[in-house]
Amino acid sequence: MSNEHSPLWEVFVRARRGLSHTHVGSLHAPDAELALRNARDLYTRRQEGVSIWVVPAGAITASSPDEKDSFFDPAADKVYRHPTFYEVPDGVAHL
Amino acid sequence: MYGNDFSAPGDAPDHAPDDAPGAGLLGEVEAAEAELRAAAARQRRGGPAPDEDLAAYFTEVVDAEQKIEPRDWMPEAYRRTLIRQIAQHAHSEIIGMQPEGNWISRAPSLKRKAILLAKVQDEAGHGLYLYAAAETLGISRDELVQLLLDGRQKYSSIFNYPTLSWADVGAIGWLVDGAAIVNQVPLCRCSYGPYARAMIRVCKEESFHQRQGYEILHTLAHGTPEQLAMAQDAVDRWWYPSLAMFGPPDGDSTHSAQSMAWKIKRFSNDDLRQRFVDMCVQQAEVLGLRIPDDDLRWNEERQAYDYTQPDYDELMQVIKGNGPCNRERMAHRRAAHADGAWVREAAAAYAAKRADKREKVAA
Numbered sequence: 001m002s003n004e005h006s007p008l009w010e011v012f013v014r015a016r017r018g019l020s021h022t023h024v025g026s027l028h029a030p031d032a033e034l035a036l037r038n039a040r041d042l043y044t045r046r047q048e049g050v051s052i053w054v055v056p057a058g059a060i061t062a063s064s065p066d067e068k069d070s071f072f073d074p075a076a077d078k079v080y081r082h083p084t085f086y087e088v089p090d091g092v093a094h095l
Numbered sequence: 096m097y098g099n100d101f102s103a104p105g106d107a108p109d110h111a112p113d114d115a116p117g118a119g120l121l122g123e124v125e126a127a128e129a130e131l132r133a134a135a136a137r138q139r140r141g142g143p144a145p146d147e148d149l150a151a152y153f154t155e156v157v158d159a160e161q162k163i164e165p166r167d168w169m170p171e172a173y174r175r176t177l178i179r180q181i182a183q184h185a186h187s188e189i190i191g192m193q194p195e196g197n198w199i200s201r202a203p204s205l206k207r208k209a210i211l212l213a214k215v216q217d218e219a220g221h222g223l224y225l226y227a228a229a230e231t232l233g234i235s236r237d238e239l240v241q242l243l244l245d246g247r248q249k250y251s252s253i254f255n256y257p258t259l260s261w262a263d264v265g266a267i268g269w270l271v272d273g274a275a276i277v278n279q280v281p282l283c284r285c286s287y288g289p290y291a292r293a294m295i296r297v298c299k300e301e302s303f304h305q306r307q308g309y310e311i312l313h314t315l316a317h318g319t320p321e322q323l324a325m326a327q328d329a330v331d332r333w334w335y336p337s338l339a340m341f342g343p344p345d346g347d348s349t350h351s352a353q354s355m356a357w358k359i360k361r362f363s364n365d366d367l368r369q370r371f372v373d374m375c376v377q378q379a380e381v382l383g384l385r386i387p388d389d390d391l392r393w394n395e396e397r398q399a400y401d402y403t404q405p406d407y408d409e410l411m412q413v414i415k416g417n418g419p420c421n422r423e424r425m426a427h428r429r430a431a432h433a434d435g436a437w438v439r440e441a442a443a444a445y446a447a448k449r450a451d452k453r454e455k456v457a458a
Contacts, residue, residue: 031442034446
């Protein structure tokens with residue numbers, strides 16, 4: 001299984017209706033169709049899923065761990081985005 | 096499910112493999128999974144500060160029982176140790192299909208055959224999860240496969256023993272898979288995230304293997320006198336090689352300390368071996384089979400069983416390539432790889448042709 005001919009695919013499985021697809025692992029396959037079949041054999045032998053996505057690993061752009069802090073910093077000082085930030089007067093219902 | 100990857104003295108020095116506890120194994124796997132989620136939930140800053148010492152940050156993450164992930168900085172020796180250990184583990188799953196595969200066509204019933212097929216397919220799956228985990232460390236699948244075919248990376252020495260009777264399939268499930276689980280459950284807490292996650296998946300599936308083996312032996316042990324004798328013979332032959340799966344005694348184990356500090360390994364070889372023996376004694380009683388050890392007895396003071404150590408000279412001989420089936424296993428793997436070449440080529444050619452067509456349509 002040459003990497004050149006058999007690139008890496010990332011596999012996402014929806015476990016049940018109502019849940020989102022979750023990353024479960026990766027595998028090698030020459031094309032999308034075989035990637036799907038391999039994913040079925042590798043990651044859903046025990047009925048772990050009702051739907052599978054396969055994505056060429058090379059098509060994923062990832063943020064760099066080196067800039068984890070600065071990259072996500074803009075969210076750090078916006079506590080007002082969370083409902084717990086707000087003081088709710090006593091006795092208010094349905095808020 | 097065969098995770099111990101110690102090497103013979105004189106082999107490239109690296110670090111010892113896996114470790115694991117025993118009782119309520121599935122429970123421990125669940126606990127490890129819950130811990131993994133809890134560790135992920137613990138508030139932590141996202142990464143090292145721009146001017147922070149990366150090695151110090153790595154140590155801090157490991158000490159805090161958090162996971163190292165593929166793109167994090169890690170010491171080169173940590174990366175090498177993991178590649179070697181995970182690869183050896185993956186190779187073991189792949190080679191491990193052979194001893195049992197020998198019995199697929201001769202299983203005593205359609206039910207047993209279907210179960211054994213599913214089990215052997217699981218082993219292939221475990222090998223693939225583990226290869227994928229190793230690849231996150233920056234080595235390619237091709238390289239890993241080639242290292243096995245060239246004999247430059249090892250697999251568990253246990254698979255160099257032959258499966259002489261149907262009862263051996265039972266003994267492998269009960270003892271070999273059992274020892275492997277004891278070895279592997281602690282790996283579910285390994286500091287390297289992809290390995291820990293793969294091991295959780297593997298261990299959950301492994302428990303089916305151990306039970307199916309136990310059931311085979313239980314059925315044989317309660318069958319005709321000939322079947323009972325066959326079951327006992329299998330246990331007699333597999334007991335000591337299974338004990339040897341935990342590796343050399345702690346005093347001779349060269350690379351444990353660093354792996355312990357990195358939280359790759361969590362228990363010593365001897366601790367795990369003891370745990371395995373203590374588990375097996377009662378299980379053997381229920382089977383009505385005898386563990387082939389005249390010196391096996393409860394030690395009240397230690398609250399553990401005293402037992403006879405396996406022959407470590409034999410273990411080293413097998414690791415060095417002189418076991419009963421080393422050559423056969425490698426020859427079979429090489430032939431299977433070569434025989435599959437046309438399938439890989441055909442699939443690649445088909446994929447290329449279709450990609451070509453799509454391009455033309457697009458143009």
